Amino acid sequence: MRGDVRSRRVAxxxxxxxxxxPSAPDELGALERAGWGIVALGSPDLVPAAREAWLEGxxxxxxxxxxxxxxxxxxxxxxxxxxxxxxxxxxxxRSVTRVFGSDPFGVRP
Amino acid sequence: MCYLAHCLLNANSKVDEGAxxxxxxxxxxxxxxxxxxxxxxxxxxxxxxAGTRRFWAVREQYDTPAFRAHCRKLAAPVAAQxxxxxxxxxxxxxxxxxxxxxxxxxxxxxxxxxxGRPDKLRDEDYPVTPGPGIFTExxxxxxxxxxxxxxxxxxxxxxxxxxxxxxxxxxxxxIPDGGAADAG
Numbered sequence: 001m002r003g004d005v006r007s008r009r010v011a012x013x014x015x016x017x018x019x020x021x022p023s024a025p026d027e028l029g030a031l032e033r034a035g036w037g038i039v040a041l042g043s044p045d046l047v048p049a050a051r052e053a054w055l056e057g058x059x060x061x062x063x064x065x066x067x068x069x070x071x072x073x074x075x076x077x078x079x080x081x082x083x084x085x086x087x088x089x090x091x092x093x094r095s096v097t098r099v100f101g102s103d104p105f106g107v108r109p
Numbered sequence: 110m111c112y113l114a115h116c117l118l119n120a121n122s123k124v125d126e127g128a129x130x131x132x133x134x135x136x137x138x139x140x141x142x143x144x145x146x147x148x149x150x151x152x153x154x155x156x157x158x159a160g161t162r163r164f165w166a167v168r169e170q171y172d173t174p175a176f177r178a179h180c181r182k183l184a185a186p187v188a189a190q191x192x193x194x195x196x197x198x199x200x201x202x203x204x205x206x207x208x209x210x211x212x213x214x215x216x217x218x219x220x221x222x223x224x225g226r227p228d229k230l231r232d233e234d235y236p237v238t239p240g241p242g243i244f245t246e247x248x249x250x251x252x253x254x255x256x257x258x259x260x261x262x263x264x265x266x267x268x269x270x271x272x273x274x275x276x277x278x279x280x281x282x283x284i285p286d287g288g289a290a291d292a293g
């Protein structure tokens with residue numbers, strides 16, 4: 001057996017963290033080095049047929065982590081996907097109280 | 110477009126003692142990024158159904174109408190988005206987890222007598238057999254008739270003899286520079 005190496009730290013992040021622009025800082029690498037796993041929100045280009053159910057699946061997973069006392073943090077963002085997630089999580093009776101600062105890992109120039 | 114098994118970006122979704130990293134499997138992600146892939150994270154079918162404290166199960170333990178309905182609910186938006194990506198002219202690859210009872214692609218965990226109290230050590234005894242996991246199987250059904258256009262490959266993170274370099278080489282071979290793999 002390998003022992004349990006799960007960090008129990010989960011960051012909910014917008015798509016730009018998973019798929020950064022070429023000139024953008026590597027926030028995913030910084031999260032990995034700090035031991036965080038990520039739950040990536042759907043990208044803005046999700047088709048309507050996928051969007052709602054995609055978000056529903058994400059909310060169910062985050063609720064599971066929250067209810068089992070995993071540390072869950074939210075990347076800051078005023079993008080529509082993050083706002084939709086916050087609203088859907090609230091509708092499920094949960095919230096993520098920890099929100100990263102604008103550059104929590106010092107990767108922005 | 111690369112659709113990744115959830116745990117490749119979040120090992121916290123793995124079963125107890127099943128994770129191979131604290132969080133992100135960065136070598137896999139880095140390889141795919143280098144190849145020009147846009148990444149999408151699929152849901153973990155086991156996490157929200159059985160929780161974070163579940164033990165390592167086999168297909169037969171998950172093969173219930175309720176779990177198959179759960180997989181169908183999760184796989185439906187993935188299949189819809191894959192079809193949209195294909196229609197937009199993208200090449201699509203799905204990266205699962207070989208050895209997983211749910212996310213396996215070529216290898217899954219299956220046994221008629223596995224169950225009950227988990228008194229066997231996972232690595233040596235986990236009963237891996239050829240075939241897909243239940244979520245992968247469901248996704249394949251939902252993709253029909255577009256299935257032949259999608260490459261589906263498994264990373265063997267749930268195998269006893271997991272060799273990261275070997276698995277990365279396999280992935281690199283399937284995904285040439287410049288984007289997701291040709292179907293096959």
